[in-house]
Amino acid sequence: MSETGSTELELADWRTKIDAIDEQIVKLISERAAAATAIGEIKHRSGLAVYEPQREQNVFDHVKRVNPGPLPDQEMQHIYERLIDVMRSLQKKR
Numbered sequence: 260m261s262e263t264g265s266t267e268l269e270l271a272d273w274r275t276k277i278d279a280i281d282e283q284i285v286k287l288i289s290e291r292a293a294a295a296t297a298i299g300e301i302k303h304r305s306g307l308a309v310y311e312p313q314r315e316q317n318v319f320d321h322v323k324r325v326n327p328g329p330l331p332d333q334e335m336q337h338i339y340e341r342l343i344d345v346m347r348s349l350q351k352k353r
């Protein structure tokens with residue numbers, strides 16, 4: 260096989276792997292969103308604030324503690340900052 264052909268096959272293999280990983284990530288994000296929605300209902304029912312900065316800090320600390328790499332903790336936190344931002348908006352939307 261030509262080198263271009265084998266490079267394309269190699270890329271296609273890794274991209275198939277990434278697509279499969281993305282399916283799992285999307286399912287897990289959706290599960291997280293359902294849990295955040297349930298928490299949002301409890302907060303509204305109890306008159307509690309949606310935004311809980313201390314809890315968010317605990318989530319960042321936990322995520323960094325379990326981060327296996329290769330992403331640096333700071334990059335993982337950036338991803339979580341965006342994720343939590345979306346979860347907060349979801350709780351506010353009702």
Ligand SMILES: C=C(O[C@@H]1C=C(C(=O)O)C=C[C@H]1O)C(=O)O
Pocket residue numbers: 294295298309310311312314315318342343346347350
């Ligand atoms: C989901 C919650 O609500 C908000 C969103 C959080 C999250 O997505 O992890 C954490 C704290 C809150 O600001 C919660 O209080 O647990």
